[in-house]
């Protein structure tokens with residue numbers, strides 16, 4: 001087939017039933033659209049990070065990328081008004097004898113508008129000054145009507161100890177002060193649709209989780225996370241934050257890039273009823289998976305157990321307990337000491353120095369799968 005020959009890609013009736021469809025020309029993806037009696041054909045690969053335009057939808061004359069909603073004119077491939085320079089290749093397409101014909105050589109080129117990178121996308125630079133301790137309080141409370149929180153109070157003691165006795169810089173982020181959207185499941189569309197910086201952060205300047213990302217990735221050496229126990233689990237705000245950190249973990253999986261290196265995490269867990277070990281287990285598991293290190297005894301906790309319902313006494317108990325506040329300071333001390341050890345020895349940069357063995361890590365396909373598939377397709381002579 002000569003490249004400039006028209007190719008019959010199917011029945012017009014079929015294409016006019018669906019506003020946007022993906023057509024494969026060999027290995028080339030094309031998004032074929034139909035609107036008000038007109039056909040259009042543009043590249044099926046989005047300019048942003050390669051989303052499948054042929055699986056998108058039509059918004060007026062524009063194909064909307066299903067990943068992060070960039071728009072391209074269904075016939076010219078140009079970006080939406082103001083972003084015309086962001087264009088994907090367009091193809092000639094026509095209807096003849098109730099068939100749709102497409103010429104496989106594009107009539108325009110892919111062009112990209114210059115987009116300033118998000119500030120979070122800058123390289124991560126190791127801190128060589130005073131150790132920095134970031135506290136993240138995950139308890140929920142009414143804006144302007146602050147109440148006493150046991151986890152928040154112990155976190156403040158830990159940060160105060162780090163700053164006043166250990167010579168650290170410290171910073172407290174309270175999730176309940178931030179307005180941020182829940183994770184919207186870009187990863188569920190495709191691993192590559194989950195981006196760093198987070199797709200929501202890049203799209204929505206009102207979203208304030210950038211402060212947590214900035215603190216975690218670019219600022220902190222030590223991360224102290226405090227949570228109340230709510231129905232046997234960490235707080236809902238903790239999980240809302242953790243779901244948005246998928247983008248940090250996912251960089252490991254899709255790009256072999258570790259955003260959190262030589263960072264130490266510790267946890268403060270308090271609750272009226274028990275379940276400390278399960279909450280700690282989840283937190284340890286998650287922060288390990290995003291690359292954090294732990295000191296010896298990486299969490300402190302307090303709980304009065306199933307039979308206690310006198311929460312007024314519980315809050316007073318924590319407020320007054322010298323031991324608990326000293327324990328919070330000691331946790332900060334262990335984390336800071338560990339951060340110092342890591343800084344002195346520094347973890348080997350496996351990403352640059354040698355290929356990393358990924359067996360057993362998340363989303364790593366095992367060699368046994370490949371072997372089994374290989375056997376099915378092409379059995380070895382004399383094999384089973």
Ligand code: FES
Nearest residue numbers: 046048051065068
């Ligand atoms: S908008 Fe298309 S890949 Fe992001």
